[in-house]
Amino acid sequence: MARNSILGVFAKSPIKPLEKHIRLVVKCSNQLIPFFAACSEQNWSEAAKVRRKLSKLEQDADALKRQLRLELPGGLFMPVDRADLLELLTQQDKIANKAKDIAGRILGRKLEIPASLQEQFNAYLARCIEATEKAAEAINELDDLLETGFRGREVELVEKMINQLDEIEDDTDTMQIVLRKDLLALEGELNPVDVIFLYQIIDWVGDLADLAERVGARLEILLARK
Amino acid sequence: MDILLNSGSTLVIIAAVVGLFMAWGIGANDVANAMGTSVGSKALTIKQAIIIAMVFEFAGAYLAGGEVTSTIRKGIIDTSFFVDSPELLVFGMISALFAAATWLLIASALGWPVSTTHSIVGAIVGFAAMGVSVDAVTWSKVGGIVGSWIITPLISGVIAFLIFNSAQKLIFDTEKPLQQAKRWVPLYMFLAGFVLALVTIKKGLKHLNLHIGTADGFIYAAIIAVIVALIGKFFISRIKFDETAELKTHYANVEKVFAILMIVTACCMAFAHGSNDVANAIGPLAAVVSIVDNGGQIAAKSTIAWWILPLGGFGIVAGLAIFGHKVIATIGQGITHLTPSRGFAAELAAACTVVIASGAGLPISTTQTLVGAVLGVGMARGIAAINLGVVRNIVVSWVITLPVGAALSIMFFWMMKGIFA
Numbered sequence: 023m024a025r026n027s028i029l030g031v032f033a034k035s036p037i038k039p040l041e042k043h044i045r046l047v048v049k050c051s052n053q054l055i056p057f058f059a060a061c062s063e064q065n066w067s068e069a070a071k072v073r074r075k076l077s078k079l080e081q082d083a084d085a086l087k088r089q090l091r092l093e094l095p096g097g098l099f100m101p102v103d104r105a106d107l108l109e110l111l112t113q114q115d116k117i118a119n120k121a122k123d124i125a126g127r128i129l130g131r132k133l134e135i136p137a138s139l140q141e142q143f144n145a146y147l148a149r150c151i152e153a154t155e156k157a158a159e160a161i162n163e164l165d166d167l168l169e170t171g172f173r174g175r176e177v178e179l180v181e182k183m184i185n186q187l188d189e190i191e192d193d194t195d196t197m198q199i200v201l202r203k204d205l206l207a208l209e210g211e212l213n214p215v216d217v218i219f220l221y222q223i224i225d226w227v228g229d230l231a232d233l234a235e236r237v238g239a240r241l242e243i244l245l246a247r248k
Numbered sequence: 249m250d251i252l253l254n255s256g257s258t259l260v261i262i263a264a265v266v267g268l269f270m271a272w273g274i275g276a277n278d279v280a281n282a283m284g285t286s287v288g289s290k291a292l293t294i295k296q297a298i299i300i301a302m303v304f305e306f307a308g309a310y311l312a313g314g315e316v317t318s319t320i321r322k323g324i325i326d327t328s329f330f331v332d333s334p335e336l337l338v339f340g341m342i343s344a345l346f347a348a349a350t351w352l353l354i355a356s357a358l359g360w361p362v363s364t365t366h367s368i369v370g371a372i373v374g375f376a377a378m379g380v381s382v383d384a385v386t387w388s389k390v391g392g393i394v395g396s397w398i399i400t401p402l403i404s405g406v407i408a409f410l411i412f413n414s415a416q417k418l419i420f421d422t423e424k425p426l427q428q429a430k431r432w433v434p435l436y437m438f439l440a441g442f443v444l445a446l447v448t449i450k451k452g453l454k455h456l457n458l459h460i461g462t463a464d465g466f467i468y469a470a471i472i473a474v475i476v477a478l479i480g481k482f483f484i485s486r487i488k489f490d491e492t493a494e495l496k497t498h499y500a501n502v503e504k505v506f507a508i509l510m511i512v513t514a515c516c517m518a519f520a521h522g523s524n525d526v527a528n529a530i531g532p533l534a535a536v537v538s539i540v541d542n543g544g545q546i547a548a549k550s551t552i553a554w555w556i557l558p559l560g561g562f563g564i565v566a567g568l569a570i571f572g573h574k575v576i577a578t579i580g581q582g583i584t585h586l587t588p589s590r591g592f593a594a595e596l597a598a599a600c601t602v603v604i605a606s607g608a609g610l611p612i613s614t615t616q617t618l619v620g621a622v623l624g625v626g627m628a629r630g631i632a633a634i635n636l637g638v639v640r641n642i643v644v645s646w647v648i649t650l651p652v653g654a655a656l657s658i659m660f661f662w663m664m665k666g667i668f669a
Contacts, residue, residue, distance in 0.1 A: 028281040028618055029288050030361070031639055032586055037633030097636040101629035169499040169587065171412070171629040174421030 033098050033192045036107060037164045039090045041067045043083055044158045044237070050079035051085065051121040051154050051230055059145060062130060073125040080118040084125045101172055102244050110240040114161070117154055118232045124226045133219055136208055146227060151233035153194060156187040157238055165244070175246055184238040194231040198224060216238055251335045251668055254541040259338055263536040268344040268530035273352050274364055275567020279305060281615045282521040283514060286624075288532070289591040296574050300511070301518045302565045308522025308606075309561035312452035315609035316524055317552055317560075320368065320531025323540070323609065324393070325376045327546045329384040334544045336380060339668065340655075341532035343379075343660035345370035348528065361642045363613035364528040366649040374654025375661040376415045384506060388471035396610045397646065400601050401620025408597035408624030415589060417503065417626070429483055429505040436478040436596065437512045441476030443600045445469035445514055451607035452523070454634075476512060483508050499589075506588035513592045516599035521614045522564060523606040528664055531611075537650035590630045594621040616642060 053076035060068040090111060094104060127133070135143050160183040163176065170176040201224055209217050252259070279301050280344045286292045292300065330337040348367035355362040376384040415436075419428040446469035449460055460468065487508070489501045537561055538547075541553065565602070598618040605612045626634045 028284045028615055028622070031619055031622055031635055031642075032288070032631065033633035033635040064380050094633075097640075099623070099626050099634040099636050100632065101626070101640075166499060168630075168632055169502075169589070170420045171416050173629070174416070176421070 024066050030073055034093055034114055035168075036090060036094055036100070037168060039086060039093070040107070040111060040114075041162050041164060042112065042242075043086045043090065044161045045240065046079055046083040046086060047114050047118040048151075048154050048158045050083060050118045051151055052075055053079065054121055054124060054147060054151065055144075057125050057128070058135070058144065061133075062135065064134070066129070066132060069129055076125050077122055079123045083115060083118045087111055101168065106240065106244040110161075110244060113233060113237045113240050114157075117157075117230060117237070120226060120229050120233060124223060124230075127219065127223065127226070131216070131219060133216060133223065135220070136205075136212065138208065139204055142197075142201055142204065143224075146194065146224075149190060149194050149197060150227050150231040150234075153187060153190040153234040156183065156190055157234040160184055160187065160241055172245060180241065180245065184242055187235055187238040191231045191235040192230055198228045249343060251538055252338065252544045255668065259342065260537055260540050263338075263342050263345060263533045264559065266342065266349055267529050267533035270345060270349050270352070270364070270368075271526065271560045271563025272399040272567035272570075273349065273356075274525050274529055275305065275564035275569075276571035277352070277356055277567075277573055278364060278525060278614070279518070279521065279564070279568055281618065282517045284516035285586065285591040285595055286510050286514035286517070289507075289510065289586040289588045291507040291588045291591065292514055294573060296350050296511075298568055300514055301568050301572065302520035304515045304520035305564045305568065306561040308519035308524075309526035309564060310522075310557050312448045312519070312523035312603065313526040313560065314552060316527035316606050316611050317534055317557065318533045319374070319609040319611055320527045321390075321535040321552070323389050324369065324372050325335075326384055326386050328375075328641040329381055330546055334539050334546055335668070336665075337546065338536050338539050339664040340372070340375040340379060340657075340661055341535045343375050343537060343664055344368060344653075344657045345529075345532045346660045347371040347374070347657035350656055351649065351653055355645075360645055361615065361638075362645045362649045363615060364525055365611045365613045366397070366646045367653040368528045368531070369654030371657035372658040373650075378654070378658045379665075381485060393610060393612075396605065396612050397616065398452070400605055400610075400612045401616050402595045403620075403621075404601035404617045405620040405624030405627070407600060408593050408621035409628050411597055412590065412593040412630050413624045415593060419588070420499070425495050425499065425502045426489070429502045433484060433505050433509045434481045436509055436592070437480040438473045438477040439469075439601065440512050440516045441473035442469050442598055444519055444603055445472040447603045447607040449525075453663070478622065480508060480512055499587075503587050503589060506592055510588045510592045510595065513595035513599060516603070517595045517614075517618075520599040520602035520606065522561065524602050524612060524614060526557065526560040526564060527611055529563060530556050533559075586631070590625050593625050593630070594618060597621040597624060613644050613646065615647065 057069055057072040057076065060072055091108065094108065096104075098104065100107070160180055163180045163183070167176050167180065200223070205217070205220060205224070205228055276513060283292070283297045285295050287294060325337070327337065334614045345368075347365065351367045352362065355484050373390055375387050418432045419425050446465060449465045449468055453460065484505055484590050487504050489504065534556050537553050537556065595618070598614070598621040601617050601621075602614055603611065619639055622631065622634065623639065625631055
């Protein structure tokens with residue numbers, strides 16, 4: 023008798039799961055902070071433990087992503103474009119993947135951040151993770167956006183958040199340039215192969231902020247359509 | 249002709265029993281659609297929904313069900329074809345009831361969203377066109393009814409779109425949504441009360457021998473609407489708001505105000521549903537009773553026997569009381585993202601459309617009108633996801649229901665002719 027009723031018309035909302043997904047993703051990338059803390063103390067067993075936790079969160083996010091995709095079949099009438107929504111989801115998921123790659127690469131090579139760069143690197147990492155948190159904050163406005171029919175003040179609020187996100191990302195770019203320059207100065211003292219991978223890690227951490235910015239951009243596109 | 253004199257009371261009892269069963273089915277199954285949005289958006293508990301439905305379905309059926317009942321009873325069929333053999337009309341109406349009831353049973357068991365309105369109209373057209381003569385159907389009237397099935401969801405969709413957008417402008421997209429909600433929500437209550445009261449006063453109270461003039465009607469309706477709005481305002485002032493949520497643009501508090509509004513629109517919806525759908529059960533019964541009571545004379549001007557509308561109302565309430573709980577409980581679980589501010593727009597639009605149709609004597613489908621309204625809110629980007637597949641099923645079901653209702657009713661008609669004549 024349930025199918026008989028009007029409520030069959032209302033399909034499951036993708037908004038809550040999407041918000042949940044980015045919260046998982048941010049939680050996952052946040053693990054990088056205790057992870058690098060353990061690495062700097064050369065406590066590799068602790069680092070491995072954190073990485074396992076991070077990897078578990080990444081898997082959860084993956085599962086949620088897949089479930090959300092399955093629950094968004096073609097014949098849904100939504101206030102936002104389905105393709106945009108799925109693209110946003112893909113972008114969100116890439117953040118978690120990147121965090122997992124970073125932890126994996128560091129742990130695999132037992133790669134150490136040079137002591138003199140430690141503080142600078144931590145600030146850079148924190149800022150990049152801040153970008154992902156900002157992206158999550160913007161995504162979490164989606165339910166309020168639905169309340170206001172995706173227009174008006176609420177859209178302005180979200181656009182403000184996306185602007186802040188862009189600023190953070192700009193910031194991380196500057197920090198990255200300084201960090202690379204300082205690493206260049208140290209290169210002679212370090213194992214050349216480690217240096218190559220250090221550059222890669224710096225790149226990848228920066229990618230966290232880049233991807234977060236792209237989530238913001240996707241959200242903007244989502245809002246701009248229609 | 250003799251058959252009516254000899255077995256008249258038997259026929260009336262058969263019609264009454266099947267009519268009561270139909271009303272019971274409407275109460276048990278159909279009401280879930282009318283109340284579903286309120287329960288689904290958590291504005292009402294199941295118990296509250298049942299109580300509201302009982303009171304307002306009965307009120308709607310009794311106070312405003314007369315016009316549609318008349319249409320079902322004598323609007324679809326050209327009675328001049330039956331002057332010489334009124335028993336055929338009696339058989340036909342009973343067959344139509346049987347056909348509609350059977351089809352509803354099958355559809356309910358299979359979980360198809362069929363409309364009682366479409367079943368009964370299809371059934372009546374079926375026996376008259378095939379069993380008697382194609383000309384026995386007042387095709388112009390039927391055309392109007394079928395046309396209204398296409399137009400009413402459209403109208404209610406447009407109204408819902410406008411109501412939702414007005415709520416966005418007046419309340420959501422403002423500096424202080426909560427204050428705005430407290431100010432404007434009673435106005436929507438006024439609107440709801442006014443439309444319902446006006447239609448009831450102008451169209452419904454005829455059979456109670458209350459005649460109220462046009463100007464007086466508007467004044468009385470306005471007075472009732474003001475009372476509704478004041479009661480609503482009182483309850484809004486008593487809501488406990490979560491102050492911590494007020495800091496930013498959190499809409500949880502605003503939704504609490506809309507939840508009160510939704511209680512009002514749920515009453516309207518139940519009233520509207522009762523006023524329109526009761527006729528599906530008792531319209532044919534009314535026809536049978538009037539023919540038998542007049543000893544086979546098909547009186548064009550006769551009024552509906554006094555006990556018929558209350559019987560229909562009683563049947564609906566009984567269905568609700570016995571099965572409604574279960575049905576509404578199943579729909580209450582499924583819903584995910586329907587907030588009172590969207591539900592109210594859809595319900596108010598649908599209730600107004602249905603009640604106006606009831607006043608005009610048009611038998612329409614409450615469910616389809618509500619679906620139209622939901623799509624209207626969806627167009628205004630108010631609903632997270634609408635399942636177009638289900639919408640399509642609902643549309644397809646009414647296209648299928650017409651021929652099936654007709655075929656079943658022809659079958660029953662020949663059976664009854666075989667048994668009684």
